[in-house]
Amino acid sequence: MSLSDPVMREIAKKALLDYKICMNCYARNAPTAKKCRRCGSKRLRPKKAKRTAKR
Numbered sequence: 111m112s113l114s115d116p117v118m119r120e121i122a123k124k125a126l127l128d129y130k131i132c133m134n135c136y137a138r139n140a141p142t143a144k145k146c147r148r149c150g151s152k153r154l155r156p157k158k159a160k161r162t163a164k165r
Contacts, residue, residue, distance in 0.1 A: 130154040
C-alpha cells in the first residue's frame with residue numbers, strides 16, 4: 111500500500127501521531143485524555159511530530 115494517496119496519508123498520520131504522552135511514565139493516552147491511564151498523572155503532552163524531508 112502506497113501512501114501517495116492523500117486520504118490514506120492523513121489516516122496514517124492520525125493513527126501514528128494523534129495521542130498524548132505521559133511525562134511521568136511515558137504511556138500512550140487518548141488525545142482527549144485529562145489524566146494518564148496508567149499512573150493517573152495529569153502531566154500529559156501531545157506526541158511530537160517528527161519532521162522528515164522528502165526524498
